[in-house]
Amino acid sequence: MQENRAKCMKLAERIYELDGEVYQCLGSSLGRVFTGSRDECVESLAELMCGSRKSYLLRSEMALVANMARTIPDEETRARLMAEYNNILVEIKSIPTSFGTVDILDESRAKLNAIHLHERFTDKDHLIVCISRTLGCAGTDIGFALANALKINFYDQKIFNTVLEHLDADKNSIEDISSANEVPNKVRKPQKGQTLDNFHRYHGLPENDAVFFNLSGLLCEMAAKEDFVVMGRCADVILTGGRIPHVSVFITAPFEQRVRRVMKTHSLDRKHASNLLKQLDHKRSKYYHFFTGRKWGDPENYDLCINSASYGIQGSVEMISRMIDQNGLYRR
Template sequence: MKKNVITMGRQFGSGGREIGKRLSSALGFSFYDEQLITMAAQRAEVREELFAGKEEKAANPWLFTAVYEGGPRVQQGKSAEDILFQMQSEIIAELGRAGGCVIVGRCADAVLEQAGIDCLRLFICAPFEWRVRHRLELEPMDEKAMAAQVEKIDKQRAKYYTYYTGRHWGAPENYDLCVNSARLGIDQTSSLLAEHCRQLFSGLA
């Protein structure tokens, strides 16, 4: 099977989303990130607001609120986080079968593996201090507050990934290629990954 699907895990502030978007553009692939929330709400037949603040977060048993709304695809009584993961996983599997896409986060690597769909699994990382500086360029904030935000979101993503996959987030053995975006910067990292994918994916120009 051709590996014409790319999943993109990323540390917060590493530029993973930016790299994924540039990579999809260079390859002529579709790009899926935040729009998966809207797609999941439509599939579940719920208000998108139900998923506000739930993205890439594990359900909290101490703050559990059961959901009793939505269409026939929704398992009533589940948490909003679990429903969001279920809906996004169904969508990710469908996107993977169609091919030609880059999917950011959302345990897509494990979801596709479970569905028997081949993909190229990337993980973008960078030193903590570099990621804080990069985020400050995009979102002006007190440096100490930004450092706390980077640390917090990394922990949320790690907990989310382990909760739904049983694996350790960012562990090299879970990916085909781990890249330090600080080494070459966003632009050159994107360009080199695009060239690598062109060589890897047969039939691409």
């Protein structure tokens, strides 16, 4: 245990140094990812690696560092820092308590699959992969690993929060659907205690509705500039509405398999893990239908549906990558 802690501390120091060097090289408008004192940041990072139930936050923070590092103009510097990033990732994944270490693979299912995608991209289009997923299927781990395999950016809810904060958005404006209490209401007038400024700011819309439309605009702007993997956020329907080519993937796994994984990743007993799956899957479905009119998880709405228990994390990444390569969608 002590040896594991020491390893986490050393890795945390390397992550902090990498973030600082990326910022020095780039002077990014996003600023540093880790903004506290060195000791505080290193301690916090080590805690995320050493058994925290919030270790998934480290994945988002690492992805944000990588997203910025990929924009460094000097090729030699960019290659050096990305090599360090990849080395750190390998070491993080070797720690039993870190993200990505609880796979979803069911050996008995991993034998029978085929894929196909109709060509729809031109040479001017960027590669965008939209991933929707049920809780506990390792979908976010798959999306993160896919972005690294393709050497493109990765965006999840936490990263969008950071981006919108730096674009002068309300820093609490995006709520992960997993923590939302209800689907947003229809357009309404300002309530008692609500300022007129906020009403004007959101053009009379409830805040969550306005944030969805702001995020829609941001996604379309990003799609014109870069390749990326995006988790959730109804991105597939947003890009379809903007007539922007993309690959849409839905990832799930058998309920019992997901329950077992959530028990491990969230340190829950079977009853609480089962209830959490049902509640959050229902909220995601309701949110998706509210903003898109589509049925969440319906195979007709996606290019590819994956049972991650049949492939595991790495196998799912290889499957999606192979589909992309075979259709000529990714140009290194």
